[in-house]
Amino acid sequence: MEFRDYVDTLRRRWIGITVFLVVGLAISGALAFLAVPTYQAASRVFVATQSAGSAIEAFQGGSYTQQRMQSYVEVASGPIVLDEVIAELDLDTTAEELSSSISARVVPDTVLIEIVVTDESPEEAADLANAVARSLRDVVVDELEEAVGGEGSLVNLTLVKRASVPSEPSSPVIPLYLGIGAIFGLALGLAFAFIRQALDTRLHSERDVRAVTDEPIVGGFVFDPTAAQAPLIIHSGPQSSRAEAFRTLRTNLQFIDFESDHRAYVVTSSLPSEGKTTTAVNLAIALAESGKRTLLIDADLRRPRVADYMAIEGGAGLSDVLINSATLEDVVQPWGESGNLWVLPAGAHPPNPSELLGSRSMMALLDLIRANFDQVIIDAPPLLPVTDGAILSKITDGALLVCAVGLVRAPQLRQALEQLQNIHANVLGLVINMLPTRGPDSYGTYGYEYVDKA
CATH class of the missing domain: 3.40.50.300 (P-loop containing nucleotide triphosphate hydrolases)
Incomplete structure (x- = not known):
């Protein structure tokens, strides 16, 4: 097909393309309207390593911390942490079920761990994020590092940012839903137009x-x-x-x-x-x-x-x-x-x-x-x-x-x-x-x- 053929196809089939676009927008809008809103709350924990004060020991302590940061992130959504959260908040769930709504990550170029909780209740999302941060601190300091060090933990975790109750839902994102619906609708409309044009011998x-x-x-x-x-x-x-x-x-x-x-x-x-x-x-x-x-x-x-x-x-x-x-x-x-x-x-x-x-x-x-x-x-x-x-x-x-x-x-x-x-x-x-x-x-x-x- 020449470029003019593509243009002619679009001009001849623009009604069908528009219908698919509108249908895509309507479906995505309906899905966004029917979707249950969820809220996200985030807390942050600062990870530090104790040292005697010399530059060499401080450097070694920093390296020690960096090496263990990803391990702490993995522990944050594990049963050892979440079981304590469930007991503290008296939740009727399991650690495995709760872990699906919790994510943790290392903030790039820092020694901060960010804990993000997604929940249908904004209050519960904030409570969970703070509880996970506290439980992670206790587990790392009192159990994991204490057991390794033998004479007390060299690592200290400090809750530097408490999660606040979110005022707006994080999902559904209406513009994102509509954008995806428009893209799919337009793609289907274009496919329909060119297939119909190819099959149309009139x-x-x-x-x-x-x-x-x-x-x-x-x-x-x-x-x-x-x-x-x-x-x-x-x-x-x-x-x-x-x-x-x-x-x-x-x-x-x-x-x-x-x-x-x-x-x-x-x-x-x-x-x-x-x-x-x-x-x-x-x-x-x-x-x-x-x-x-x-x-x-x-x-x-x-x-x-x-x-x-x-x-x-x-x-x-x-x-x-x-x-x-x-x-x-x-x-x-x-x-x-x-x-x-x-x-x-x-x-x-x-x-x-x-x-x-x-x-x-x-x-x-x-x-x-x-x-x-x-x-x-x-x-x-x-x-x-x-x-x-x-x-x-x-x-x-x-x-x-x-x-x-x-x-x-x-x-x-x-x-x-x-x-x-x-x-x-x-x-x-x-x-x-x-x-x-x-x-x-x-x-x-x-x-x-x-x-x-x-």
Whole structure:
């Protein structure tokens, strides 16, 4: 992945990352709220060695003390000390259980031993810390060192800092809990985002489409939630940016096979609902507005939509002409004020659409139509569910493949293109539909220009 891929992933998946972050903070906050507060109290003991007063004896005494400091630390949390503490404070526990709440350490570069006690009661924490210090002093001076020295202990322990009752709990530390929760939540959110991105084969942008195919992109349209209610944007909103995008598509098509005076194009898609019919009807209107004699054919004999979009009678049409129950002149209907657009609806639903569209009658009809019209736009069924669109692409001048980002997946687009390539159909280019208007994949970050495939 490139750096831009990481940035795009973060921008696309930021909601999921935020959710994990918030959940992590919520869980850590709940744990901190439910945790039993504990308090810490600390006392300090000064360790000294008696000497006759000479420098050499003082040095030797200091070395003697340093050598034994760590041993005193270990003794502080042992049974020999804690049994006396339990007896003094009349505690209902054992030395082993009590040792888990007591820690001792040598203060660096000193002869001080710090005893820290953690307890749910601040008063008990202070009492325990002082009791352990007293017991350690008694055990070391009266038992351990006395037994070694034989004539009295050379080591003396003095309680130099009594433990005071803590006013605030030492745990839970709310900022620490929240920090850990935020880190874990963010880590899980990022892992989720990148795993989901790696597994997501859906196309989201022109960049994703270009990663799938080298076919030229001849048009792009932003997502319009009102497209289903007002599909004829060229007619209803001629000054809109979406209408201008269809005019740009018309202009780009003029550079394809520009020497031909009579062209027939199929508009299809990989899947249903990608906007192929909307593209076909608006492109036909745009071509007619430019002065081209244009015929729009609804060749989707399974789910025809053109008649409804154009608000014309669709009872008779292409299927009737192909079975010789009507002539072209009988069913073609003029549309609009330009005087250059005619519409051939789908007609009756036949039981064998693929056979009709691939028949000699269809090829003969296309020859007749080319002789009478400058431009022919054919709305064909999607490629993956049925073969109708591929058949029509083979017998016309080529296909425009509508690709709806956010809907079609990379394998589906590849499969649709392979269908056209396997029959040696001419792919004129791709029209990207439903581009987002905001975010890293927004239409505003792209410019669509015709790219010559040669």
